[in-house]
Amino acid sequence: MTRTEFDDLVRKLGRRLYGIAYRMLKNQEGSEDAVQEVMVKLWKMNARLSGYESVEALATTMTKNHCIDIIRKQKHFVNSDQGPLSIFSNDEPSPQEKMERTESFLAIRSIIDELPEPYRNVIYLRDIEEKEYDEIAESTGQNINTIRVNLSRARKMVRDEYKKFYNESGRNKTTA
Numbered sequence: 676m677t678r679t680e681f682d683d684l685v686r687k688l689g690r691r692l693y694g695i696a697y698r699m700l701k702n703q704e705g706s707e708d709a710v711q712e713v714m715v716k717l718w719k720m721n722a723r724l725s726g727y728e729s730v731e732a733l734a735t736t737m738t739k740n741h742c743i744d745i746i747r748k749q750k751h752f753v754n755s756d757q758g759p760l761s762i763f764s765n766d767e768p769s770p771q772e773k774m775e776r777t778e779s780f781l782a783i784r785s786i787i788d789e790l791p792e793p794y795r796n797v798i799y800l801r802d803i804e805e806k807e808y809d810e811i812a813e814s815t816g817q818n819i820n821t822i823r824v825n826l827s828r829a830r831k832m833v834r835d836e837y838k839k840f841y842n843e844s845g846r847n848k849t850t851a
Contacts, residue, residue, distance in 0.1 A: 676721050685714055688731060691807060692738045698805055699742040709745060713737045779837075786836045787829075793817075794829035801826055 676684075692713060696706035717724070717734060727733050768776070787798055796815065800806045801822075808819045815822070 676724050681718060681721065684717075684730065684734075688734050689714075692734060694807070695735065695738050695805070696742050699739070700745060705745065709741050710738065713741055716741075782840045783833060783837060786833050786840070789836075790829055790832060793825050794832060797822055797825045798829040798833065802830075 689710065692710045693706055696709040697703065700706050700709065713734060716737060717730075724730055724733075787795060787803075789795075790798065797811060797817075800811045800814070801808075806814075808822055811817075811822050812819050817825075
């Protein structure tokens, strides 16, 4: 792969890889660094890239794996840096908060499971599996605009049903 071809690849994949990294790391600077490191690794593999069927798939996998490594290192650093006062830290959610999060997660998952097929499928692929629109289009045979519309409708359905659940559970009763 020539330098020009590699530059074209970087332009083509840069935003997509950044999006993946940002969703995983939730940090702009860290995401930019992660993508840059993946691109450096790809350039070092330049001679072997022709052996891969899809350099895009390779770059996507490398980005995800690199972000997972970063997250693991951050967790290890946080865990090893805790001192004797860490047991008094308020960072840990209370049992009540944990229960509410679990309840919310289960409610949302149940709502998604009850959606009509095209909506359930697209919200699962995009929001749970974190697939890109073009990957969803390829696996479902739908065009990207249809996927976007179905995803928007699915999210609205989940939001509306969750509001009903939330109000019925007694945590947020409104007085009218």
